[in-house]
Amino acid sequence: MRNFTYYTPTEVIFGRNAEExxxxxxxxxxxxxxxxxxxxxxxxxxxxxxxxxxxxxxEGIEYILLGGVVPNPRLSLVHEGIELCxxxxxxxxxxxxxxxxxxxxxxxxxxxxxxxxxxxxxxxxAKPATALPVGxxxxxxxxxxxxxxxxxxxxxADKDKRGYSSPLGRCxxxxxxxxxxxxxxxxxxxxxxxxxxxxxxxRYFSNDMDMALTEALAEALLRTMKENAYKVLANPxxxxxxxxxxxxxxxxxxxxxxxxxxxxxxNHKMEHELSGMFDVTHGAGLTALWPxxxxxxxxxxxxxxxxxxxxxxxxxxxPANPEAVALKGIEAMESFYKxxxxxxxxxxxxxxxxxxxxxxxxxxxxSHDGTITVGNLxxxxxxxxxxxxxxxxx
Amino acid sequence: MRNFTYYTPTEVIFGRNAEExxxxxxxxxxxxxxxxxxxxxxxxxxxxxxxxxxxxxxEGIEYILLGGVVPNPRLSLVHEGIELCxxxxxxxxxxxxxxxxxxxxxxxxxxxxxxxxxxxxxxxxAKPATALPVGxxxxxxxxxxxxxxxxxxxxxADKDKRGYSSPLGRCxxxxxxxxxxxxxxxxxxxxxxxxxxxxxxxRYFSNDMDMALTEALAEALLRTMKENAYKVLANPxxxxxxxxxxxxxxxxxxxxxxxxxxxxxxNHKMEHELSGMFDVTHGAGLTALWPxxxxxxxxxxxxxxxxxxxxxxxxxxxPANPEAVALKGIEAMESFYKxxxxxxxxxxxxxxxxxxxxxxxxxxxxSHDGTITVGNLxxxxxxxxxxxxxxxxx
Numbered sequence: 001m002r003n004f005t006y007y008t009p010t011e012v013i014f015g016r017n018a019e020e021x022x023x024x025x026x027x028x029x030x031x032x033x034x035x036x037x038x039x040x041x042x043x044x045x046x047x048x049x050x051x052x053x054x055x056x057x058x059e060g061i062e063y064i065l066l067g068g069v070v071p072n073p074r075l076s077l078v079h080e081g082i083e084l085c086x087x088x089x090x091x092x093x094x095x096x097x098x099x100x101x102x103x104x105x106x107x108x109x110x111x112x113x114x115x116x117x118x119x120x121x122x123x124x125x126a127k128p129a130t131a132l133p134v135g136x137x138x139x140x141x142x143x144x145x146x147x148x149x150x151x152x153x154x155x156x157a158d159k160d161k162r163g164y165s166s167p168l169g170r171c172x173x174x175x176x177x178x179x180x181x182x183x184x185x186x187x188x189x190x191x192x193x194x195x196x197x198x199x200x201x202x203r204y205f206s207n208d209m210d211m212a213l214t215e216a217l218a219e220a221l222l223r224t225m226k227e228n229a230y231k232v233l234a235n236p237x238x239x240x241x242x243x244x245x246x247x248x249x250x251x252x253x254x255x256x257x258x259x260x261x262x263x264x265x266x267n268h269k270m271e272h273e274l275s276g277m278f279d280v281t282h283g284a285g286l287t288a289l290w291p292x293x294x295x296x297x298x299x300x301x302x303x304x305x306x307x308x309x310x311x312x313x314x315x316x317x318x319p320a321n322p323e324a325v326a327l328k329g330i331e332a333m334e335s336f337y338k339x340x341x342x343x344x345x346x347x348x349x350x351x352x353x354x355x356x357x358x359x360x361x362x363x364x365x366x367s368h369d370g371t372i373t374v375g376n377l378x379x380x381x382x383x384x385x386x387x388x389x390x391x392x393x394x
Numbered sequence: 395m396r397n398f399t400y401y402t403p404t405e406v407i408f409g410r411n412a413e414e415x416x417x418x419x420x421x422x423x424x425x426x427x428x429x430x431x432x433x434x435x436x437x438x439x440x441x442x443x444x445x446x447x448x449x450x451x452x453e454g455i456e457y458i459l460l461g462g463v464v465p466n467p468r469l470s471l472v473h474e475g476i477e478l479c480x481x482x483x484x485x486x487x488x489x490x491x492x493x494x495x496x497x498x499x500x501x502x503x504x505x506x507x508x509x510x511x512x513x514x515x516x517x518x519x520a521k522p523a524t525a526l527p528v529g530x531x532x533x534x535x536x537x538x539x540x541x542x543x544x545x546x547x548x549x550x551a552d553k554d555k556r557g558y559s560s561p562l563g564r565c566x567x568x569x570x571x572x573x574x575x576x577x578x579x580x581x582x583x584x585x586x587x588x589x590x591x592x593x594x595x596x597r598y599f600s601n602d603m604d605m606a607l608t609e610a611l612a613e614a615l616l617r618t619m620k621e622n623a624y625k626v627l628a629n630p631x632x633x634x635x636x637x638x639x640x641x642x643x644x645x646x647x648x649x650x651x652x653x654x655x656x657x658x659x660x661n662h663k664m665e666h667e668l669s670g671m672f673d674v675t676h677g678a679g680l681t682a683l684w685p686x687x688x689x690x691x692x693x694x695x696x697x698x699x700x701x702x703x704x705x706x707x708x709x710x711x712x713p714a715n716p717e718a719v720a721l722k723g724i725e726a727m728e729s730f731y732k733x734x735x736x737x738x739x740x741x742x743x744x745x746x747x748x749x750x751x752x753x754x755x756x757x758x759x760x761s762h763d764g765t766i767t768v769g770n771l772x773x774x775x776x777x778x779x780x781x782x783x784x785x786x787x788x
Contacts, residue, residue: 001409001633001634001637002409003407003408003409003410003411003412004408004409005405005406005407005408006405006406006408007404007405007406008402008403009402009403009405010401011399011400011401011403012399012400012401013397013399014397014398014399014400014653014654015395015396015397015398015654016397017397018397178395210634211637211638212618212621212622212634212638213614213615213618213637213638213641213642213645214641216614216615216617216618217611217614217615217645219614220607220610220611220613220614221607221610221611223610224606224607224610227606228606239395240395240604240606243395243605243607243654244605244606244607247607247608247653247654248607251607251611256645256650259408259641260408260409260637260641
């Protein structure tokens with residue numbers, strides 16, 4: 001069993017009308033003049049942004065608005081946010097939205113007190129010594145950024161999407177009201193579920209097989225997400241089902257499902273290249289790769305895939321035929337992706353096959369010009385990565 | 395689904411040699427002159443206390459020692475610790491031990507900055523405005539105090555055992571090395587497992603049936619504890635199995651297994667009266683009551699007991715006979731308690747039956763002279779409580 005650190009200090013306020021506590025939490029965590037960071041239409045159309053601003057005004061909290069965050073949030077807006085925070089003397093950032101707003105807020109929080117370029121952290125050139133406090137009002141459960149230590153930013157100038165993780169990236173508070181997710185379109189809902197499940201699958205598909213509690217918790221979470229995905233797609237205002245997905249999104253990526261185990265993370269790294277190059281929805285990029293990845297790597301740890309098949313996907317156990325069970329589990333997951341109308345290969349994701357030149361470029365970027373490998377269950381070289389993109393292209 | 399707050403800020407350092415990080419964590423959380431609080435023989439005999447003290451000296455951290463914590467930790471020692479902390483200007487308390495040392499440390503942390511008597515908090519007469527920071531080196535996984543918000547103290551003058559819970563009672567850090575639990579005797583190991591499981595069972599046995607994720611996580615945890623209980627009792631130095639129990643102890647009581655659900659807590663409240671009056675081991679007091687409690691209340695929510703039977707205890711599902719399944723689940727749990735050599739009634743716990751006068755006194759205290767009820771799955775009056783003690787006496 002691997003040693004681990006578990007540190008999830010975020011105060012989560014969960015349930016109906018939770019957003020009414022926003023101003024109180026801002027004050028609790030020291031916010032006097034804050035940046036409210038958000039995306040585009042939905043938080044305005046829904047009236048959520050207005051309600052929060054009214055609350056801030058009523059409670060005497062000064063605020064500056066910075067909207068315009070887009071999916072695969074961009075470095076240029078992060079730079080703009082950093083300038084704004086410095087100029088205005090901002091002491092807390094409140095993100096209102098999904099993963100993009102939250103991740104952009106985290107990057108601004110890292111960059112504001114740092115003298116250099118915040119992109120340094122994403123390139124591994126520097127580590128932040130401090131960060132502004134961040135709080136979030138979550139409207140899209142997917143990235144788990146509300147409890148995770150990570151954020152992912154796209155440097156749009158060179159289509160480079162990179163993540164950075166640090167304990168300083170943990171939000172001070174997260175406000176999650178499942179009712180705010182009722183209006184999510186089916187595609188966003190399904191992509192969110194895919195991302196949530198993948199956050200735990202990236203941890204579960206490990207060669208470490210001796211952490212029974214973590215494995216059992218991961219399986220419980222994955223089963224619950226799968227069951228409730230069908231429910232929320234059938235009935236978008238099913239509060240109980242939305243609750244499971246939203247809380248699952250927080251737990252899937254807060255570290256709980258990795259304790260004692262070495263993570264894999266290959267699918268995310270390969271997907272980040274797709275998002276960087278083609279600006280696709282992250283969750284959809286993940287499902288377009290996973291079945292191919294799984295069939296490419298399963299022989300490296302058949303027992304892990306057997307356990308997934310039986311304990312998560314409900315495939316009947318058959319100890320005499322482990323490989324058949326493992327493959328049935330992958331097939332069942334692929335069927336689930338199809339059921340929730342997520343793509344299961346690259347042509348379905350992009351509307352066309354990728355070219356050989358694009359495959360080469362994706363693999364080159366993902367492997368940092370062949371200087372790094374990705375994944376741990378099976379270590380993938382530049383050639384392996386290219387092979388997976390190519391197999392996913394069929 | 396009930397609204398909830400989830401707040402578990404404790405930094406957990408888990409694994410082999412984790413205790414070597416003690417001084418670093420004390421410094422991280424601002425400790426310059428600390429109180430080291432512990433029990434009796436085992437942390438001295440094992441050399442753990444010496445190793446920690448050497449580390450503190452080497453790292454230039456001043457410390458004062460206060461040992462002598464006993465199971466069902468006592469208010470008189472808490473008072474002594476408070477005086478010591480005030481006199482010496484202590485800025486952090488380090489507990490080295492099990493639940494008793496941790497809980498005693500928390501109580502000292504509450505009491506030091508408070509002008510009145512710390513017992514006020516346990517009686518509901520006052521709420522702490524602040525508390526000294528507490529860190530722990532865990533040697534006995536049972537109470538979950540390392541991540542929980544609660545602590546339980548016995549006012550030995552009138553045999554009154556009471557708990558107090560507050561976000562201020564969350565430890566800053568917890569150091570958990572399963573190797574430190576290898577020397578726990580079988581009885582303490584089994585009582586610890588019983589307590590761990592009960593922390594989650596007190597939450598799981600709820601009439602709220604709409605929080606699928608929390609339920610599934612609770613079931614996963616309970617199954618894992620049960621399986622690994624047999625392993626650690628068969629082989630006390632099984633590191634992997636000790637790991638599951640130790641990490642399970644932290645998660646069972648940190649709030650994870652109650653999110654969205656109303657807790658019951660009747661067994662703990664009835665057991666506290668037993669511990670207060672007879673100074674028994676808490677986990678053993680719990681197992682002596684639970685089968686009787688379960689049979690007394692199960693008709694209030696047969697479906698919950700069915701789910702427990704099938705998903706935790708492995709009883710075959712039989713939708714046509716829910717009551718039979720529910721009862722088989724209770725029976726299976728009782729058998730598990732017997733397997734791990736825990737008592738399943740009061741005569742087994744105490745070596746003699748309790749008297750009618752004692753039953754009346756236990757029920758009087760537990761119900762605060764009939765002014766409060768306990769439990770939620772079934773609300774228990776003073777008469778119900780007496781009936782359960784009486785049935786557990788046979």
